[in-house]
Amino acid sequence: MSIARRHARLGRYFWWQLHDYMLHQAPATIAIMLLWSYLTLAPILNGSMTAGRRFTIATLPENVVRSFFADSLGSLLLLATLFATNGIVATDRRTGFYRFYFAKPVSAPRFYTNAFVANGFGVLLVSLMLLVVFAAFLRPIFPASFVPVVAAMYLAYGGVGFLLSTLWRFDWLSLVTVAVISTIGWSMWGDDPGIAGILVHLLPPMHLTSSLYTFVAGATDGFPWGAQLWLSAYGAACFLLGLWILRTRSLASQ
Amino acid sequence: MAQPLTGGAFVQLEGVGKTYRGLRRSVSAVVDVTLDIGLGEVFGLAGPNGAGKSTLIALVLGFLKPTSGTLRVGGYAPRTFVERYGVGYLSELVTIPPRWRLEEALSRYALLAGVEPDRVQSRVLALVDQLGLAEHWGKQIRQLSKGNLQRVGLAQALLHDEQLLILDEPTHGLDPVWTQRFREIVGELRSPERAIFIASHNLDELQRIADRVAIIDHGRVQRVVQTRGAGNASVSTPYRLVLAGESDKVRDLLSRATQSSPNEFELSSLSVEELNVLLRALLDRGVQIAAVSPVYSSLEQQFREAVDEAGNRERAH
Numbered sequence: 001m002s003i004a005r006r007h008a009r010l011g012r013y014f015w016w017q018l019h020d021y022m023l024h025q026a027p028a029t030i031a032i033m034l035l036w037s038y039l040t041l042a043p044i045l046n047g048s049m050t051a052g053r054r055f056t057i058a059t060l061p062e063n064v065v066r067s068f069f070a071d072s073l074g075s076l077l078l079l080a081t082l083f084a085t086n087g088i089v090a091t092d093r094r095t096g097f098y099r100f101y102f103a104k105p106v107s108a109p110r111f112y113t114n115a116f117v118a119n120g121f122g123v124l125l126v127s128l129m130l131l132v133v134f135a136a137f138l139r140p141i142f143p144a145s146f147v148p149v150v151a152a153m154y155l156a157y158g159g160v161g162f163l164l165s166t167l168w169r170f171d172w173l174s175l176v177t178v179a180v181i182s183t184i185g186w187s188m189w190g191d192d193p194g195i196a197g198i199l200v201h202l203l204p205p206m207h208l209t210s211s212l213y214t215f216v217a218g219a220t221d222g223f224p225w226g227a228q229l230w231l232s233a234y235g236a237a238c239f240l241l242g243l244w245i246l247r248t249r250s251l252a253s254q
Numbered sequence: 255m256a257q258p259l260t261g262g263a264f265v266q267l268e269g270v271g272k273t274y275r276g277l278r279r280s281v282s283a284v285v286d287v288t289l290d291i292g293l294g295e296v297f298g299l300a301g302p303n304g305a306g307k308s309t310l311i312a313l314v315l316g317f318l319k320p321t322s323g324t325l326r327v328g329g330y331a332p333r334t335f336v337e338r339y340g341v342g343y344l345s346e347l348v349t350i351p352p353r354w355r356l357e358e359a360l361s362r363y364a365l366l367a368g369v370e371p372d373r374v375q376s377r378v379l380a381l382v383d384q385l386g387l388a389e390h391w392g393k394q395i396r397q398l399s400k401g402n403l404q405r406v407g408l409a410q411a412l413l414h415d416e417q418l419l420i421l422d423e424p425t426h427g428l429d430p431v432w433t434q435r436f437r438e439i440v441g442e443l444r445s446p447e448r449a450i451f452i453a454s455h456n457l458d459e460l461q462r463i464a465d466r467v468a469i470i471d472h473g474r475v476q477r478v479v480q481t482r483g484a485g486n487a488s489v490s491t492p493y494r495l496v497l498a499g500e501s502d503k504v505r506d507l508l509s510r511a512t513q514s515s516p517n518e519f520e521l522s523s524l525s526v527e528e529l530n531v532l533l534r535a536l537l538d539r540g541v542q543i544a545a546v547s548p549v550y551s552s553l554e555q556q557f558r559e560a561v562d563e564a565g566n567r568e569r570a571h
Binding site: 007098099103250 | 338368
């Protein structure tokens, strides 16, 4: 009988978690993004949004392509992260899958950190796939900042999503709500010197995301380090808070 | 390896309580439970629905935190023990992601159980063979019947050679052949270095495989029954006695028995010793005994008494 201390083989299990993401969440993300791209580009190409002026892919102005790239990247990262972290903890609790996982020699924080990283790797793979599709059909844009920005945005949105998933089961709904409230809050009270301005600083800095996307798209100069660091730090803090909740809260609800 | 893992009580509960606090009311699921489970022991837990069995198991696994008392497993807090050594656990509801295939599920759980990656396949194959699951290889979990799913649940609990096995309603949904096989497996798993904790509604099963059985009701351990060894002989049980032929000449010996037909009697609770004294006296009078059997098992008798007493106490409160 083996009574020596041992650990779950999380390095190997990582590939199962990535497999789950690529099999279930990735196809939905890709399909929705392709549909979204078609619905955005079609009115420009057929002239219904450009006062009757028609374009082909080849004749699309550079500024339109770059603006489309930045918008696509923003939508992709919000959607992909939403899918990747939706129910990451809450689903196992609700369904009872946690029982067999956590009778094994593994802690919930380690297990879900593994899942968070595996899903993040999946989001990066999907983003790179869509980047290749973009290059094949529109223009070849391969910015060096692409990977760090995808990672930062996954951490920013995903950290909040992860935290919400440790708290309750309606995490996707609450993540969208938080994103909307943050966007509105920062636009209305971001520069307010009063209490509203202080409180809004507790919300995710969603107003900074567009500066990252436009830089990646090549529409602006000078990497927005402040935005990158603030978003990453905010997401990391939420993620760590989620791990602390996992460590201190009972795994079973009853 | 840490010293507390061997010797003495392996699972220790002292005054353990668990109360669920809601906005309007609180529910005490487990109240002041004190138990010791030793290595080498098969310990049973019996109780009616809602008695607190699953909550007690969740506490031992560290899935829940007690609101009072202390709980140690192998000398550690439950979660610490589980995260360091793992536990072979079969839950009452076998919940495995339904899209996983049988071999995929077991391979995944094997990695989580700490089985070396190059041994995962052979371990999975061995358990699939041991539990008769080979014909279901390649099937998704959702395609399995209740009994087969139960066997998959048991297989994942046995992936690693665990020192502590916790089986919650292990024969639920199993047919008689696999129920029997399960008993054999528990027999094979018995070891001086392992503690086996089984919760079940099936008292006959617990009587057969457990060394001791705790009867729990209303969240409290009402009594602990010794089901194996010398203690068993002292347990009083009612018996059904069937005589072959004339019973009138032993009427005096059976004065306290209830006669249900000319040659059939129900004897009020007797210990094994008392039963044998009576049977010897009957044989000495030249009466032939056609059959003698317990009306219900000693554990069942104890269970009825414990649950009735607990119910009366609750009503009195």
